[in-house]
Amino acid sequence: MAFLLGFHWGWLLGSLLLGLAAGWIAVVHRGKGVSKELSRWLAALALALVAAALTRVVPGRPGYWLDLGLSMFACYLAGCALGSCLRDWVLARGAPAA
Numbered sequence: 001m002a003f004l005l006g007f008h009w010g011w012l013l014g015s016l017l018l019g020l021a022a023g024w025i026a027v028v029h030r031g032k033g034v035s036k037e038l039s040r041w042l043a044a045l046a047l048a049l050v051a052a053a054l055t056r057v058v059p060g061r062p063g064y065w066l067d068l069g070l071s072m073f074a075c076y077l078a079g080c081a082l083g084s085c086l087r088d089w090v091l092a093r094g095a096p097a098a
Helices: 002-007 009-026 034-056 058-093
Strands: none
Touching: 002 009, 002 034, 009 058, 034 058
């Protein structure tokens, strides 16, 4: 994992910044959401991928790509959460008191 962080720090930072921008932009939600059944399937898929990465079921280069992809996805989600919180903080701070 330290090798991934040391060697791919630029890609991880890029995914964090992309998530930050997406979280800042996507605060307003006007579209139809994902159904509960689909969200459960997606959560199960993510859990299976994390379990496969932790148990090292996928060997060699595909396992390395899985680890890198999950790391980049985690950075992206952290950036989305951070961007959303920052936008909420900035807008709440600038709003007039009611």
